[in-house]
Structure formats: C-alpha cells, structure tokens
Amino acid sequence: MQFETRAIHSGQEPDPTTGAVVPPIYQTSTYKQDGVGGLRGGYEYSRSANPTRSALEECVAALEGGRRGLAFASGLAAEDTLLRSICGPGDHAVIPGDAYGGTYRAFAKVHERWGLDFTPAAGHDVDAFRAAMQPGRTKVVWVETPTNPLLGIADIAAIAQVAHDNDALLVVDNTFASPYLQQPLALGADVVVHSTTKYMGGHSDVVGGALVLADDGLAEQVAFNQNAMGAVAGPFDCWLVLRGIRTLGVRMDRHCANAERVVDMLTAHPKVAEVFYPGLSDHAGHDVAVKQMKAFGGMVSFRVVGGEEEAVAVCNRASLFTLGESLGGVESLIEHPGRMTHASVAGSPLEVPGDLVRLSVGIEAVDDLLEDLRQALG
Numbered sequence: 001m002q003f004e005t006r007a008i009h010s011g012q013e014p015d016p017t018t019g020a021v022v023p024p025i026y027q028t029s030t031y032k033q034d035g036v037g038g039l040r041g042g043y044e045y046s047r048s049a050n051p052t053r054s055a056l057e058e059c060v061a062a063l064e065g066g067r068r069g070l071a072f073a074s075g076l077a078a079e080d081t082l083l084r085s086i087c088g089p090g091d092h093a094v095i096p097g098d099a100y101g102g103t104y105r106a107f108a109k110v111h112e113r114w115g116l117d118f119t120p121a122a123g124h125d126v127d128a129f130r131a132a133m134q135p136g137r138t139k140v141v142w143v144e145t146p147t148n149p150l151l152g153i154a155d156i157a158a159i160a161q162v163a164h165d166n167d168a169l170l171v172v173d174n175t176f177a178s179p180y181l182q183q184p185l186a187l188g189a190d191v192v193v194h195s196t197t198k199y200m201g202g203h204s205d206v207v208g209g210a211l212v213l214a215d216d217g218l219a220e221q222v223a224f225n226q227n228a229m230g231a232v233a234g235p236f237d238c239w240l241v242l243r244g245i246r247t248l249g250v251r252m253d254r255h256c257a258n259a260e261r262v263v264d265m266l267t268a269h270p271k272v273a274e275v276f277y278p279g280l281s282d283h284a285g286h287d288v289a290v291k292q293m294k295a296f297g298g299m300v301s302f303r304v305v306g307g308e309e310e311a312v313a314v315c316n317r318a319s320l321f322t323l324g325e326s327l328g329g330v331e332s333l334i335e336h337p338g339r340m341t342h343a344s345v346a347g348s349p350l351e352v353p354g355d356l357v358r359l360s361v362g363i364e365a366v367d368d369l370l371e372d373l374r375q376a377l378g
C-alpha cells in the first residue's frame with residue numbers, strides 16, 4: 001500500500017463491535033477481566049496499552065516503515081524514554097550542532113547530570129559527526145534533519161554508516177519532514193523520533209510524541225520503559241494525532257507549495273539578509289535534501305536586515321502569521337527563535353542568530369500569506 005492509503009487505513013480497521021469507521025476513543029484506565037488473568041484483547045491497564053493508542057502506534061510504524069511505533073505524552077517524553085533506554089552513566093552521545101532547543105536542554109540539563117556526556121557536532125556534514133565520535137563510548141548519534149531553526153540538512157545514510165562503524169545507534173528526529181517527505185529507517189537509521197504535536201497532528205490542538213523502531217529487540221526494551229516510566233499519550237490525544245495523520249499527505253503538499261512561494265518572495269526582498277530553506281539550490285544541504293526528501297517542507301527561516309530588534313519588530317507586525325511557538329499546524333506561525341523556542345540555547349554552542357525569524361508556513365491561500373509578510377517586513 002502507498003503512503004496516503006496507509007495513513008488512512010493502517011491500524012484503523014472499522015471497530016469490530018460497532019463497525020465505527022473511525023477508531024473510538026477508549027477513554028478508560030482499566031479493563032474487565034474474565035476471571036483473573038482473562039484479558040479481552042490483551043488490555044489490562046491503559047498505561048501499559050490502550051486500543052486508541054495501539055491504533056496510532058500501528059499507523060505511525062506503518063508510515064515510517066518500522067517494526068514498532070510507541071506513542072508518548074510529548075516529543076520530549078519520547079526522547080527521554082528513548083535516551084534512558086539506550087544510554088547509561090559513562091556513555092557518550094553526538095548531537096547536532098543545531099537542534100531543537102528543548103532537545104539540547106534535555107541533554108545538557110537532565111541527562112548530563114546522570115552521567116551521559118555529549119558533543120555537539122560542529123556542522124551538519126558527515127565529517128563533523130565522524131570527528132565527534134568517541135570509539136567505545138559513543139552509544140548514540142542524534143540527528144535532526146531539517147534542523148530547527150536553521151533548516152540544516154544531515155545526510156542520514158552517510159551518518160548511519162558513521163554510527164554503525166562505531167557500534168552506535170542512529171536516532172533521527174523526523175519532526176520537520178514528517179514521514180511523508182522522508183523515511184529515515186529506510187536510509188539506515190535505527191530509531192525515528194517525532195513531536196507529533198507538529199505535522200503529524202497538524203492542527204495545533206494536541207501535544208504528543210512518537211518513536212518508531214527498526215529492530216524488535218530494541219523496540220521491546222523501549223516499550224518496557226514506556227510502561228515502566230509511564231510517559232504515555234492519552235487516548236483522546238492519540239485520536240487527535242490519528243485524525244491529523246489521515247490528511248498528512250495533502251497537507252504536506254500544500255505546506256511545501258506555499259513555503260516555496262514564500263521563499264521566492266523573501267529571497268527577492270530588500271529587508272531580508274539571508275533565507276534558510278533546503279529547496280534553495282545554494283543551500284549547503286540542497287543536494288542531500290534532493291536525495292533523501294520528497295520535497296523541502298513547510299518551515300522557512302530568514303535573517304532580517306537591521307538586526308535583532310528589527311527581527312522582533314517583524315514578528316510583532318505580522319498579523320495573519322500568528323506570533324507563537326510550535327509549528328506544523330494548518331495555520332501559519334511566526335516566531336523569534338532567539339527569544340522564544342531557542343531561548344534555552346542562549347550562551348551555548350547552539351545559540352541562534354538574534355536577527356533570525358522562523359516561519360511555519362500554513363495551508364492558507366498563499367497570496368494572503370505573502371501580503372502579510374510584505375507588510376510585516378515594512
């Protein structure tokens with residue numbers, strides 16, 4: 001089955017009891033047993049498993065081409081459960097030199113205290129990742145591509161090779177691309193991470209996370225910790241993400257088309273100093289993006305002529321582009337990473353430029369979006 005068909009059908013057979021076409025929200029914590037240990041359908045307690053969550057987990061696994069999907073309360077909950085499953089005190093991780101600020105914060109402020117050492121790779125290229133490896137100690141290589149917020153591109157297949165040459169696992173945060181545009185497991189990654197809050201949910205109405213694993217043994221280990229640590233997604237949140245996934249393909253097509261028009265306008269605008277978008281032929285990762293992505297996504301960042309205060313003023317003047325954190329919803333968002341999503345990396349090697357503005361280009365009529373951006377740029 002092709003992607004769009006899997007998005008609508010995987011894990012989503014009509015309900016066997018009622019025939020309901022949409023998987024019901026099983027808003028229950030526990031399940032009646034037919035005699036001690038007599039479970040109906042294998043469900044005993046909703047931290048361990050819940051049918052609405054199972055539907056989402058099956059669907060996400062099918063979309064990423066993995067053996068098993070696991071749904072969490074947030075993207076960071078998924079990251080945390082994964083890291084605690086694959087790393088321990090004394091281990092080392094290599095992370096991107098430009099990553100979501102919350103991911104960096106989890107490494108720097110949480111896991112480092114528990115003995116997980118890490119090195120940010122000095123660029124997105126394979127050499128930077130190779131140079132950061134510590135043979136024997138590096139257990140995980142973490143890649144985000146495209147990166148948040150600078151839209152850097154990492155070569156997944158090449159970095160998988162570097163990781164595996166050193167007996168490390170490759171984890172890819174696929175939040176920006178979504179499985180519609182890029183499927184890291186097919187390129188050699190071991191685990192895919194999602195903030196399903198973003199394109200998967202797609203409507204800015206739910207916070208969630210997911211992992212998809214390529215190996216049954218590793219999946220078993222992480223699933224054990226999902227239950228043992230308990231950061232699971234609730235049934236209604238799973239239902240919302242699953243509903244969003246059904247339209248992922250058509251939404252992504254429109255996000256990409258609108259983003260390309262926005263990029264065309266920004267690159268020609270006198271108030272814009274630099275545009276970051278992997279679809280631009282002069283973007284450092286363009287050739288790799290062409291190789292591993294179906295299209296270039298709906299996220300665009302740019303630097304504003306006039307520095308940080310002017311970048312903040314552009315964000316404040318925007319009106320149809322809503323000033324807010326997060327991304328990947330149907331509505332367009334604008335934000336100032338330095339003071340908002342990436343404030344947590346200030347003073348670190350991952351600090352972002354102060355004159356940077358990030359757009360999550362939505363699926364509204366593109367002419368309205370262009371008009372709003374032009375007035376915001378002044």
Ligand SMILES: Cc1ncc(COP(=O)(O)O)c(C=O)c1O
Pocket residue numbers: 074075076077100102103144148173175176194195196197207208209326
């Ligand atoms: C690329 C990326 N990964 C992970 C996360 C964390 O996800 P969540 O906010 O759902 O915990 C985010 C959140 O913005 C993100 O942008």
